[in-house]
Amino acid sequence: MPTFSLGPNQYGKAETRIVRVTRGPGGDGLTDLNVSVALRGDLAASHLTGDNGAVLPTDTQKNTVYAFAREHGIDDIESFATRLARHFVESQPSIHGARVTVEQYPWQPVDGRHTFRRDGGEIRTARVHFDASGTQVVSGVRDLVLLKTTGSEFHGYVKDAWTTLPETRDRILATSVNAAWRHTGASFGDARAALIAAFADTHSLALQQTLFAMGSAVLAACPEAVEVKLSLPNRHHFLVDLTPFGLDNPDEVYFAADRPYGLIEGTVRRDDDVAEEVVWSF
Missing domain, CATH: 3.10.270.10 (Urate Oxidase;)
Structure with a gap:
């Protein structure tokens, strides 16, 4: 039984x-x-x-x-x-x-x-x-929409029989930032400002690179923060083909696609942080 x-x-x-x-x-x-x-x-x-x-x-x-x-x-x-x-x-x-x-x-x-x-x-x-073990605080932001019209590339990736994506040396980079940082008293305003500044200032060869730069910026700006978790959906913008209408399109008119989208996620930690995060299931 x-x-x-x-x-x-x-x-x-x-x-x-x-x-x-x-x-x-x-x-x-x-x-x-x-x-x-x-x-x-x-x-x-x-x-x-x-x-x-x-x-x-x-x-x-x-x-x-x-x-x-x-x-x-x-x-x-x-x-x-x-x-x-x-x-x-x-x-x-x-x-x-x-x-x-x-x-x-x-x-x-x-x-x-x-x-x-x-x-x-x-x-x-x-x-x-x-x-009984103490208090743990995780602050964050959800749906912080950021976009840069240049300063982003994507090339050198794996190609196989089903790859159709062309390489690009200049593209729109847009995301809706979901971020959370574990800390002992970090300023929300300083962390948020660091996220935005890193997104703007990083010449991005991949959204993964931007993610690491954003997480690192929070840790640098907020000594009380010990790790940052980020989830960055890639909000794709595709150049519209206007040649059927006899028009050129010098990187000015785009179609914003909401799905499907790439989803880049990762955690950035201090190398000297040994504290374990309390994780509750469900």
Whole structure:
């Protein structure tokens, strides 16, 4: 007769949307977040027998997010996530580890007082792990769209019977940056600026080369950062053939293809970093 056992498990409240308005005589401030909580601990009974004696309801987790936003405010998302993660572990004997993930959607003031506009599609992210071994903070950015009209090449690659791509010494290079950096207090603004500057300043022979330059730039600009993970989809731009219409096209009119696309991913680490990253499955 086969037997079965429970493997790693976690539970929590996903995607609690919260908008925090900071009222002030000189105008209001706006913070727009999406907060997800995942908890681990002595929770086997709830799976094996349905005993919920160790389970903090996910609805309670949601309410805690709202209450902490009111009581403590939201200074930066890393601090907010850390405060929540520590609370869940330190207030619940059955919970040994907490992961709080936060996405921040940027808004810019329009009139300096009460009106705002959503600032593009870029999203700031933070993920905090807290347990008995300590706190780990991973900050990042998602969907940071960058494009350079020149300063990018691609040639010298493997060619086989199915290769049709021509080599190029000059092309448009565009990507939507997804980056995350593990750190002990790095400035988000400095890391973001380093990513953008490296993309702009690197004469790229491959998007892989640009990825390494971007990760290295973050580590150079932020001594508190120990590693950077990047995922860079190659947003291809193809020159449109206008000869059927009797027109030339001196590298001016392009077709932007959304799929399929190359996806370049990698991690850049400090050579002297020996710390191991806490990785939770699923």
